[in-house]
Structure formats: structure tokens, C-alpha cells
Amino acid sequence: xxxxxxxxxxxxxxxxxxxxxxxxxxxxxxxxxxxxxxxxxxxxxxxxxxxxxxxxxxxxxxxxxxxxxxxxxxxxxxxxxxxxxxxxxxxxxxxxxxxxxxxxxxxxxxxxxxxxxxxxxxxxxxxxxxxxxxxxxxxxxxxxxxxxxxxxxxxxxxxxxxxxxxxxxxxxxxxxxxxxxxxxxxxxxxxxxxxxxxxxxxxxxxxxxxxxxxxxxxxxxxxxxxxxxxxxxxxxxxxxxxxxxxxxxxxxxxxxxxxxxxxxxxxxxxxxxxxxxxxxxxxxxxxxxxxxxxx
Numbered sequence: 169x170x171x172x173x174x175x176x177x178x179x180x181x182x183x184x185x186x187x188x189x190x191x192x193x194x195x196x197x198x199x200x201x202x203x204x205x206x207x208x209x210x211x212x213x214x215x216x217x218x219x220x221x222x223x224x225x226x227x228x229x230x231x232x233x234x235x236x237x238x239x240x241x242x243x244x245x246x247x248x249x250x251x252x253x254x255x256x257x258x259x260x261x262x263x264x265x266x267x268x269x270x271x272x273x274x275x276x277x278x279x280x281x282x283x284x285x286x287x288x289x290x291x292x293x294x295x296x297x298x299x300x301x302x303x304x305x306x307x308x309x310x311x312x313x314x315x316x317x318x319x320x321x322x323x324x325x326x327x328x329x330x331x332x333x334x335x336x337x338x339x340x341x342x343x344x345x346x347x348x349x350x351x352x353x354x355x356x357x358x359x360x361x362x363x364x365x366x367x368x369x370x371x372x373x374x375x376x377x378x379x380x381x382x383x384x385x386x387x388x389x390x391x392x393x394x395x396x397x398x399x400x401x402x403x404x405x406x407x408x409x410x411x412x413x414x415x416x417x418x419x420x421x422x423x424x425x426x427x428x429x430x431x432x433x434x435x436x437x438x439x440x441x442x443x444x445x446x447x448x449x450x451x452x453x454x455x456x457x458x459x460x461x462x463x
Contacts, residue, residue, distance in 0.1 A: 191434040191447060193427055194225035197455035199285075199332075199359070200388060201229045201426050202419025205241075208234075210419045214241055217419075217426060218249035224427040227452065228253035228459065234290050235263040239275050239283025246282065255459060257285030259336065260322065261292035266307035267318040269325060276329045284459055286326055287361060288319065288336035288346065295339040299367040310342045315349045323353050332357040332458050334386075340370040347383045357458045358383040362417055364399060372406045379411035384454055388417035389429040392436035401440045409446040413454045 198221070204213035212220070214231055221229050231238040231245070231254065238256030245254045257275070258264060264271045266289065275283040289307040290296065297306040309319050323346075326333040333355050335343040343360050350358050360378055363370040363385040370378070375385050385407060390396040404412055414433060416426040423429065434447050453463045 191431070191438050191444060192225060193221075193431055193434075195448075195452045196226045196427075196430060196434075197228040197230075197452060197459070197461075198226065198416050198426055198430060199230045199386065199413055199455050199458070200232055200362070200415035200417045202232055202417070206233055206419075209421050211421045211423070212419065212425060214238075214245050214254075215248050218245050218252050218254055220425065221427055222249060222252040224431075226252065226427060227456075228255065228461065229426070230255045230257065230285055230459075232257065232259065232285075232287070234259050234261055237264065237271070237275050237278075237283065239278040239280070242282035243278065243280040246280070253461070255282050255284045257283055257287060257332070259287040260289050260307060262289075262305060262307060263292075266292065267309065267316065267322060269318060269321040272322055272325045272331075276325070276331070285332040285334060286322060287334040288322070288338055290337045290361070293337040293367075295342060296337040296367050309336075309338050310345050313345065315346055319346065320349065320353075323350050323355060326350065327354040327356075330356060330460060332359055334359045334361045335368070336361050337367050340368055340374050343368065343370070344374065344377060344381070347378055347381045351382050357460075359413060359458060360385045362386050362388045362415075364396070364403060365417075372403055375403060375407045375411075379407050384411055384413050384458060386413045386415050387450075388415050389423070389433050392432055392439075397433075397436055398440075401437065401442065404437070404442060404446070404450075409442075409449045410454070412450045413458065414447070414450045415455075 242256035
């Protein structure tokens with residue numbers, strides 16, 4: 169047999185994972201984890217994900233459900249899986265009344281205080297419904313160039329309770345309006361939900377503007393080596409890792425489990441010249457700051 173270089177790679181539903189490097193999951197925080205129980209198929213339940221994430225050295229996960237709050241679930245998972253920090257939140261879609269300040273207020277009262285994130289409407293957002301060309305009700309966040317009164321009230325609650333305010337599936341233009349109002353009202357932690365993914369689709373210049381306003385930009389798992397992944401590298405260099413958060417947005421049965429997807433993303437970025445220190449900042453330090461954890 170002729171000598172040849174050995175490349176370490178794994179096939180994953182047609183995806184080529186990048187060679188294993190020094191990058192690890194130790195201390196990583198996933199701000200965007202979908203799990204069972206849910207009304208849509210998920211690859212793993214919240215307790216098993218917490219066990220898996222803990223076994224891989226991760227520090228924390230944030231449980232997300234588009235249609236029901238997860239603060240209570242985070243409390244139960246913490247009892248079942250000590251040794252990893254688990255947080256929840258509320259996505260302001262129509263099942264909780266849309267942009268409903270009362271629902272946010274109640275979440276802050278749930279035992280444990282682990283409801284730390286408010287997502288503005290996602291699949292029921294006006295932007296999502298219009299982009300999907302659906303004929304169904306939606307929850308509006310911006311009208312006539314300003315946030316709606318209900319969104320303003322939610323922003324005030326986020327400031328009062330030191331919650332992470334996320335822009336959900338709002339358009340890029342809407343997200344910038346939301347960020348400006350959030351900062352005007354004193355919200356410390358603002359995150360643009362999967363900023364470069366559909367239906368948000370922020371441009372690099374918009375991301376730079378959001379960062380200057382004091383918001384973080386979330387980048388979620390994409391298949392390494394794709395155009396989307398290469399666009400991430402360019403955006404990180406243009407915006408700066410100090411304003412980026414790396415999350416998974418995983419839980420779909422056809423995709424990798426959350427820790428595996430995150431590690432593949434980290435390793436891809438490392439293979440493209442993003443330093444370990446910058447990856448750690450985006451994967452560990454920045455989400456810790458958002459959640460009010462010690463970096």
C-alpha cells in the first residue's frame with residue numbers, strides 16, 4: 169500500500185465533519201437548544217440533552233420552544249441533572265397570546281428564576297408569515313417605524329428583570345428598531361436571533377450597526393464548508409468576535425445532536441483561521457455575559 173496522509177472525518181447525513189483539532193466543548197454555552205417535549209419532532213428530550221451536554225463538558229444550555237414557556241422545564245431538568253446550568257424562556261408567539269407582557273411577567277415569577285430569555289415572535293412573526301406567504305394571523309412587533317406598545321412593555325420588563333431580549337424572526341430592519349428601543353430603555357442583554365439565517369437575513373453592514381448599538385449577533389449551526397459557513401467566517405472578521413454568539417439551534421431529527429453540531433462548527437471556524445481565543449469568546453464568554461453568569 170502506498171503511503172498516504174490520514175484525514176480524520178466522519179460522514180453525517182452527507183456532511184463531512186472537519187478534522188478533530190484542539191477545540192473542545194469545555195465551558196461552552198448553547199443559547200438555542202430545541203428539545204422534547206415539544207409539539208414538533210425533536211431528536212432528544214431536555215433531560216437527556218442536559219446529561220449529554222454535561223458529559224461533553226458544556227457549562228449551560230438554554231431550552232427553547234416556539235410555542236410554550238420553558239422556565240418550569242429548566243427547573244425540573246436542573247433537579248434531575250445537577251452539575252450543568254439550564255435556563256429557559258418564552259417565545260412570544262400566538263400560543264402565549266403573541267407579544268404578551270403578562271406572560272413575560274409571570275415567567276419571571278416561576279420558581280428558580282431560570283426563565284431568563286424572551287424571544288420576540290418567531291414562527292408567528294409578521295416577517296415569518298409574510299416571507300412564507302402564509303394566510304394566517306401573526307404577531308406584529310413594529311408599526312410605522314417604531315415598536316408596538318406591547319413590544320415596548322416587554323422591553324421594559326426585560327430591563328426591569330435583567331432578561332435577555334432576543335429579536336426572534338423579526339426582519340433585519342425590525343431588529344434594528346427593536347435594538348434601539350431596547351437600549352433606550354436600558355436593556356443590558358440583547359441578542360439578534362440567528363442573525364444570518366432565514367427569515368432574518370441580516371447583512372454584514374446591518375450586523376455591524378447592531379453591534380455598535382450594543383447588541384450581540386447569534387450565529388447557529390450550519391453545515392461546515394457550505395456557502396453559509398464561509399459567510400460566517402467573513403462576518404466574524406467584519407463584525408468582530410466580541411459581538412458574536414455561537415449557538416446550535418439544533419434538535420431536528422435529521423441534524424446532529426447539539427454538542428456534536430457545536431463542536432463541528434467550532435472546528436470548522438478553527439480550520440478557517442479563527443483563533444481558539446475568539447471561538448471561546450463567542451462560544452463561552454459572550455453567552456455567559458448575556459445570561460449574567462461569570463465569564
